[in-house]
Amino acid sequence: MPDSLSPPRLPRRILAWIGGRDRAFGALRDLEDLYLFDLKEIGPRAARRRYRRQAAAAAFGYLRNQFFWSFPMLNNYLKIAWRNITRRKGLAFLNIFGLSVGLAVCLSILIYYRHETSYDDDHEFRDRIVRFEPRFLNPDGSVRGGFATLAPGFVPLLETDFPAVEKIARLVSLSSFGDTFVTNGESVTREPRVFLADAALFEIFSLPLVEGDSRSALSEPNTVVLSSTTARRYFPDSPALGRMLKLENRISGPILVRIAGVMKDAPLNSHFHCDILGSLASVKAVRSLDAYFYGTTNLTDNVAYIYARLAPGASAASLEASLPAFLDRVLPTRTTEDGQTLRPSSRYGLIVRPVSEIHLQARNNNEIEPGGDPKMLSLFILIAGLILAVACINFVNLATARASKRAREVGLRKVVGGRRKTLAFQFMLESVMIVFVSMVAGLALARLTLPAFSSMAGRPLSFAAVLEPGSLLILAGVFLLASLVSGLYPAAYISGFRPAAILRGELTRGSRGALFRKIMVVFQFAVSVVLIIGVGVVGRQMRFLREVDLGFDRENVILMPVSSEIIGSWEDVHRELAADTAVLDASLSKRAPSGSLQDAPGFLATVNGTLVRSSFSMPHNRVSREFFRTYRMRFVAGRDFSEDFPTDATEAFVLNETAVRRLGWASPEEAVGRPFSVAGGRNGRVIGVTADFNYESLHKEIVPIVTYIVPGQANTLSVRLAAGRVEDGLNHVRSVWNRYRPGFPFEFDFLDDRLNGLYQNEERMMRMFRAFSGLAVLVACLGLFGLASYAAEQRIREIGIRKVMGASAGRIVAMFSAEFGRWICAAILLAWPVGYVLMKKWLGGFAYKTSIGWAPFIVSAVLAIAIALATVVSRTLRAASANPAESLRHE
Amino acid sequence: MKLLSRIEEIILLAVLRLGADAYGLTICREVSRVTEKDWLVGAIYAPLARLHKNGHVEIRPGPQGVDPAENRRIYYLVTPQGLEALGETRRITARGWLGLSDPKTERP
Numbered sequence: 001m002p003d004s005l006s007p008p009r010l011p012r013r014i015l016a017w018i019g020g021r022d023r024a025f026g027a028l029r030d031l032e033d034l035y036l037f038d039l040k041e042i043g044p045r046a047a048r049r050r051y052r053r054q055a056a057a058a059a060f061g062y063l064r065n066q067f068f069w070s071f072p073m074l075n076n077y078l079k080i081a082w083r084n085i086t087r088r089k090g091l092a093f094l095n096i097f098g099l100s101v102g103l104a105v106c107l108s109i110l111i112y113y114r115h116e117t118s119y120d121d122d123h124e125f126r127d128r129i130v131r132f133e134p135r136f137l138n139p140d141g142s143v144r145g146g147f148a149t150l151a152p153g154f155v156p157l158l159e160t161d162f163p164a165v166e167k168i169a170r171l172v173s174l175s176s177f178g179d180t181f182v183t184n185g186e187s188v189t190r191e192p193r194v195f196l197a198d199a200a201l202f203e204i205f206s207l208p209l210v211e212g213d214s215r216s217a218l219s220e221p222n223t224v225v226l227s228s229t230t231a232r233r234y235f236p237d238s239p240a241l242g243r244m245l246k247l248e249n250r251i252s253g254p255i256l257v258r259i260a261g262v263m264k265d266a267p268l269n270s271h272f273h274c275d276i277l278g279s280l281a282s283v284k285a286v287r288s289l290d291a292y293f294y295g296t297t298n299l300t301d302n303v304a305y306i307y308a309r310l311a312p313g314a315s316a317a318s319l320e321a322s323l324p325a326f327l328d329r330v331l332p333t334r335t336t337e338d339g340q341t342l343r344p345s346s347r348y349g350l351i352v353r354p355v356s357e358i359h360l361q362a363r364n365n366n367e368i369e370p371g372g373d374p375k376m377l378s379l380f381i382l383i384a385g386l387i388l389a390v391a392c393i394n395f396v397n398l399a400t401a402r403a404s405k406r407a408r409e410v411g412l413r414k415v416v417g418g419r420r421k422t423l424a425f426q427f428m429l430e431s432v433m434i435v436f437v438s439m440v441a442g443l444a445l446a447r448l449t450l451p452a453f454s455s456m457a458g459r460p461l462s463f464a465a466v467l468e469p470g471s472l473l474i475l476a477g478v479f480l481l482a483s484l485v486s487g488l489y490p491a492a493y494i495s496g497f498r499p500a501a502i503l504r505g506e507l508t509r510g511s512r513g514a515l516f517r518k519i520m521v522v523f524q525f526a527v528s529v530v531l532i533i534g535v536g537v538v539g540r541q542m543r544f545l546r547e548v549d550l551g552f553d554r555e556n557v558i559l560m561p562v563s564s565e566i567i568g569s570w571e572d573v574h575r576e577l578a579a580d581t582a583v584l585d586a587s588l589s590k591r592a593p594s595g596s597l598q599d600a601p602g603f604l605a606t607v608n609g610t611l612v613r614s615s616f617s618m619p620h621n622r623v624s625r626e627f628f629r630t631y632r633m634r635f636v637a638g639r640d641f642s643e644d645f646p647t648d649a650t651e652a653f654v655l656n657e658t659a660v661r662r663l664g665w666a667s668p669e670e671a672v673g674r675p676f677s678v679a680g681g682r683n684g685r686v687i688g689v690t691a692d693f694n695y696e697s698l699h700k701e702i703v704p705i706v707t708y709i710v711p712g713q714a715n716t717l718s719v720r721l722a723a724g725r726v727e728d729g730l731n732h733v734r735s736v737w738n739r740y741r742p743g744f745p746f747e748f749d750f751l752d753d754r755l756n757g758l759y760q761n762e763e764r765m766m767r768m769f770r771a772f773s774g775l776a777v778l779v780a781c782l783g784l785f786g787l788a789s790y791a792a793e794q795r796i797r798e799i800g801i802r803k804v805m806g807a808s809a810g811r812i813v814a815m816f817s818a819e820f821g822r823w824i825c826a827a828i829l830l831a832w833p834v835g836y837v838l839m840k841k842w843l844g845g846f847a848y849k850t851s852i853g854w855a856p857f858i859v860s861a862v863l864a865i866a867i868a869l870a871t872v873v874s875r876t877l878r879a880a881s882a883n884p885a886e887s888l889r890h891e
Numbered sequence: 892m893k894l895l896s897r898i899e900e901i902i903l904l905a906v907l908r909l910g911a912d913a914y915g916l917t918i919c920r921e922v923s924r925v926t927e928k929d930w931l932v933g934a935i936y937a938p939l940a941r942l943h944k945n946g947h948v949e950i951r952p953g954p955q956g957v958d959p960a961e962n963r964r965i966y967y968l969v970t971p972q973g974l975e976a977l978g979e980t981r982r983i984t985a986r987g988w989l990g991l992s993d994p995k996t997e998r999p
Binding site for chain 1: 915916919920929931932964
């Protein structure tokens with residue numbers, strides 16, 4: 001057996017690996033000899049056993065030695081690292097400060113990220129909760145629009161048709177039907193977060209009750225569940241259970257409700273929060289509403305959020321795939337003019353949205369609460385990465401720039417037997433130390449700035465998110481990455497010095513390293529310039545949104561919700577409002593600018609002799625006669641509604657320019673006087689055409705709109721006050737309000753506040769973006785500051801000689817500035833096209849946008865050069881104005 | 892002159908006995924035989940190095956004409972100084988034992 005002649009291979013390999021090839025060789029030689037002897041004397045099995053034992057003992061000895069001797073070296077490394085840090089305190093501060101700012105930004109964004117992705121994850125059935133959402137389809141199958149709400153008529157149908165739907169519940173926001181007022185004893189409060197829901201909601205979401213029983217809480221009519229905070233607000237000292245409140249809303253009328261439970265406040269990272277959750281069964285008493293919410297006939301009015309809990313193992317995707325066939329079955333088939341039948345599912349679809357996606361991905365117009373923005377989130381993650389990269393580059397640059405100072409140390413270590421590996425280890429250890437200190441400082445910084453950051457982000461962020469296992473893992477990853485990125489290059493670079501050259505004094509500064517440093521500075525400043533351009537363009541766009549001509553006068557208009565009392569006696573209310581000269585005009589409307597245009601029941605028009613029937617979606621707005629006057633919307637043809645034409649109230653329509661264009665008339669003048677009708681049986685003529693105006697946010701194109709007089713359906717009262725007499729006007733409106741709605745609080749919004757509110761997301765993004773960009777520029781400057789001071793110090797003799805030869809301090813500073821300035825200019829040239837492309841893309845998300853213009857580019861360049869020069873000059877001026885005798889004394 | 896330690900003495904005796912065949916492994920086996928304990932091969936190198944430093948053994952090239960792998964062995968030879976130290980140790984031991992009996996054989 002030839003195999004047993006050779007000793008076992010594995011121990012041999014292990015020994016060679018542990019001991020190093022040279023050292024283990026002698027031992028292995030001996031072990032093999034021993035094995036050969038043993039083979040003859042005690043047989044192969046015993047020989048092998050003995051070989052293994054001996055090899056194991058030798059390996060253990062080697063390890064013990066290595067461990068023992070590594071302590072003095074480790075000690076030495078730490079000592080040297082500490083000395084290096086304390087010797088150059090300024091430099092160490094730059095490094096640590098830059099890195100901690102970078103890490104703090106990373107941490108803050110990590111917290112933000114964890115918050116944004118953690119929505120609705122503490123419901124017991126979170127993986128099985130879905131929401132049904134309608135989608136309107138174009139003829140080619142693409143999605144034209146959609147809502148978060150669905151028509152409640154689908155609920156019984158879905159429940160019976162799909163066994164995968166285990167529980168299903170409707171959630172209705174009462175605020176979408178106007179304001180809700182709650183009377184407790186004498187006081188009346190407007191409650192914005194009032195919902196009605198089926199009892200099954202408690203079986204879908206985990207909403208624990210602190211008082212009452214969740215199984216029965218919402219099953220009876222006229223019962224409500226309050227959130228703990230609301231319960232305390234109404235009944236500060238006594239239990240709320242069983243107490244009565246009066247609830248008043250336009251659809252329900254005044255009803256007396258009993259408090260059947262108090263639930264824990266929903267966690268902050270829920271996609272909806274309700275103060276008062278009433279039983280939807282309450283509306284059963286109202287006969288028309290019973291069918292509206294509970295029948296199967298209402299398949300068109302999207303008024304309820306429909307949540308379902310799926311059966312275990314059921315997949316949302318397969319449920320969604322079976323929905324088109326379901327829709328074809330339950331929805332009526334339509335026939336077009338040319339006799340083709342249209343399947344309902346070709347125009348209309350349902351999607352099944354998992355609850356975990358609602359916050360970040362749903363982004364419907366009528367979400368219960370505004371969701372997050374995944375694009376914004378990834379942008380911030382990118383910025384965090386960039387700032388960290390800039391900070392790491394600082395570290396690398398300063399470490400390599402300083403390398404010549406440490407060349408002698410490296411040379412000596414090599415001469416006395418330091419291997420490249422151990423030297424690299426030493427320098428890695430130093431950077432790990434710096435990163436560690438920065439990490440601790442960064443954590444503290446992030447903790448301190450968290451309150452400011454949460455208000456900027458508009459989210460209640462908690463530092464506890466950092467301590468979750470997932471975050472800690474990410475944190476460890478960032479730590480390792482930062483250590484590697486900032487330590488690897490200096491370690492490789494410095495440990496590669498040739499000892500002979502160093503000790504002869506040949507090496508001082510490597511030109512290779514200098515080039516690398518300059519490229520890095522270019523990169524840092526390019527990043528900074530791109531961010532400055534971003535801030536400029538975003539700011540321009542925000543200003544544009546605030547100041548653009550919307551097609552109406554947005555100043556001095558107040559909006560308030562209306563009640564049936566005001567609508568019922570509108571003629572009187574209007575007369576009284578107009579009595580004071582501080583009020584210029586007032587009107588009622590179903591939709592007002594800054595709201596969304598939700599209803600588009602259909603229309604019929606005769607254009608050039610042919611009949612056009614709802615060929616595209618044209619939202620309707622139902623208003624009182626004074627609407628266009630109140631908003632000062634401009635007419636391009638025809639006339640406004642007028643008291644002189646009593647028939648206006650029943651047969652007059654006003655279109656906007658876009659509607660005229662879409663309908664196919666050649667000019668607005670041509671449209672005036674043409675017959676027009678809308679679904680619901682109103683026939684009449686077009687009496688006027690207004691200029692286009694933006695009802696909704698400028699993210700959207702202007703849509704065609706038809707306006708006609710139906711004051712009875714109004715939601716909003718708009719009042720235009722005289723400029724400069726806003727206070728008088730408000731007092732007058734309040735007195736009229738109190739006459740018609742005694743006891744109810746007078747609450748209103750200014751139109752321009754509401755309009756600006758549409759861009760809150762952008763405002764917020766703008767603020768965060770500006771802050772982060774500022775930090776990136778700051779960190780980049782720190783690096784330049786360090787490099788400039790280092791360069792000035794390195795070339796102190798050159799400066800001395802130049803001064804002796806007659807150069808002025810100014811010329812020397814100019815020389816340095818020109819040197820750094822060249823690279824900053826390169827960075828700017830690099831950053832311009834990148835910034836242009838990125839901002840072009842960002843502006844693409846707006847239907848109405850400003851031009852990018854040249855100003856942000858010029859400003860960014862001037863700013864970058866100014867900041868860089870200020871940094872360089874401040875560092876070199878001292879060196880340049882020093883007495884040359886000082887610096888040359890040693891030559 | 893410094894006295895030899897016990898292990899140095901045993902190793903030196905092994906080298907002396909092995910003569911031309913004294914290298915790491917054979918020394919180890921001889922030590923193991925004499926002490927009736929299984930020694931690790933590596934364990935003899937530290938005292939052997941000490942003996943070499945103190946001039947009690949010298950390194951000599953291995954026998955010519957064997958295969959090249961064997962030339963990696965280091966052969967040892969006792970120096971006259973080593974011999975003298977051995978003799979000294981022996982005399983010290985003998986003087987110490989003079990008039991005493993071996994406890995193992997004499998006292999049951």
